[in-house]
Amino acid sequence: MVVNDARTGGHTSQGVPLWLDDRETVTRRPALAQNITADVAIVGAGFTGLWAAYYLLQEDPSLKVVLLEREYAGFGASGRNGGWCSAIFPVSLARVEKLYDHQAAIELQHAMNDTVAEVGRATNAAGIDCDYSPEGFVSLARTPAQLTRAHATVAGADAFGVPGQWKFLDKNAATSIINADGVLGGVHTPHCALLHPDKLVLGLASWIENHGGVIYEDTAVTDFGDGRAQTPGGTVTAGVVVRATEAFTPEFPQYRRNVAPLYSLVVATEPLPQDLRTRVGLDTRTAFNDMRNLRIYAQVTSEGRLVFGGRGAPYHFRSAVSPKFDVNTKIHDKIVSTMEDFFPSLAGVNITHKWGGPLGVPRDWFPSVGYDRASKMAWAGPYVGDGVATSNLAGRVLRNLITGTDDGLNRLPIVDHHSRKWEVEPFRWFGVNAGLQAATASDLEERVTGKPSKISAMLEKLTGAH
Secondary structure, three states: OOEEEEOOOOOEEOOHHHHHHHOOOOOOOOOOOOOOEEEEEEEEEOEOOOEEEEHHHHHHOOOOOOOOOOOOOOOOOOHHOOOEEEEEOOEEEEHHHHHHHHHHHHHHHHHHHHHHHHHHHHHHHHHHOOEEEEEOOOEEEEOHHHHHHHHHHHHHHHHOOOOOOOEOOOOOOOHHHOOOOOOOEEEOOOOEEOOOOHHHHHHHHHHHHOOOOOOOOOOOOOOOEEEEEEEEOOOEEEEEEEEEEHHHHHHHHHOOOOEEEEEEEEEEEEOHHHHHHHHHOOOOOEEEEOOOOOOEEEEOOOOOOOEEEOOOOOOOOHOOHHHHHHHHHHHHHHHHHHHHHHHHOOOOOOEEEEEEEEEEEEEOOOEEEEEOOOOOOEOOOOOOHHHHHHHHHHHHHHHHHHOOOOOOHHHHOEOOOOOOOOOOOOOOHHHHHHHHHHHHHHHHHHHHHOOOOOOHHHHHHOOOOO
């Protein structure tokens, strides 16, 4: 939907991701209309399902792989994210160490780092042009508390055993990359790339279909388990059924409390003039944010638009997911205000797109992937908003588990990790939204005290999230 945006004086596409602009139309593939059999049936055609199909067919081209998608490939978080392919894992290495062991945590970080590069290798090999740009990620420190956290981030990584994961940047070094207002310093990691999510979706889907896979769209799976996936048009009987449903998982009664959907919202500007981009340090393909507690994320696209997103939208009772939640005027306005706080010279710039979508959060914030041969069920996710890279890693693990391939990926902590269920309502609603409010309060606390937030430290201790 396109509406006139009085705040910016232009027309704004509401609820439709910027990334879809590069499609003339969203052409739907035919729905499943009969009973069929398959070796692998994947429920969901987002990044998890697409990468799993890609690696399975690469490993064994004889496999019959089908993907079942209620909307269209890439409809969910895979087509609505901010375009970061990063090595961020939503749980701290200290929490991974506590749950598993020190070496497991280090190997997980190394695997995440390599996954960023693997996305580049795989897309290059498959001939997929998705604007992949591996220039890393800078997190700016714009308050004294954030600067303290920047120093602690680098020291903590070095002490843990992943030296070089983060490099400290002084004020001059940080502003030479992103010349945002009020920068005091920051940290940089090379383990991040920017990409165009929908181009990646389209490329993977095309490769899969060219190698024998079949994608059914407009095909809602109503129930699945024990080697079957039921849809209104027919039932798929398969040797393995893969659940790749991310934030939509709670819509299946048996998984109602496995995942809490949280919304992340995004805006995009019109293409910015080259002189303005040069002046404010936006002539770059380096991903960036600052070190606040309520996460934000930003990038400049290949055509010079600033894409700026963030968390903060409320969790909806009983894990409700709806297109009407993709636009939240209050939160979108806060995101624009934050963007203008970074770059005052962008005040009043035309915002051409406002969109959002749900991301999946397990109770302990810990993504997982696994395969139960007895029940013929495999799964991957959810990723707590860091799934562009992690879904690739999950796809390779699924390939290994399903085909019987054994390598080091099979022993990563995400494999067969089981999170406990979320609380029943209304406790889930109170708890999740209280956590969001606490993250907001943490940033306010830091602005007042100039020191790292005690509220944030308590939240990380409780959840392991960082």
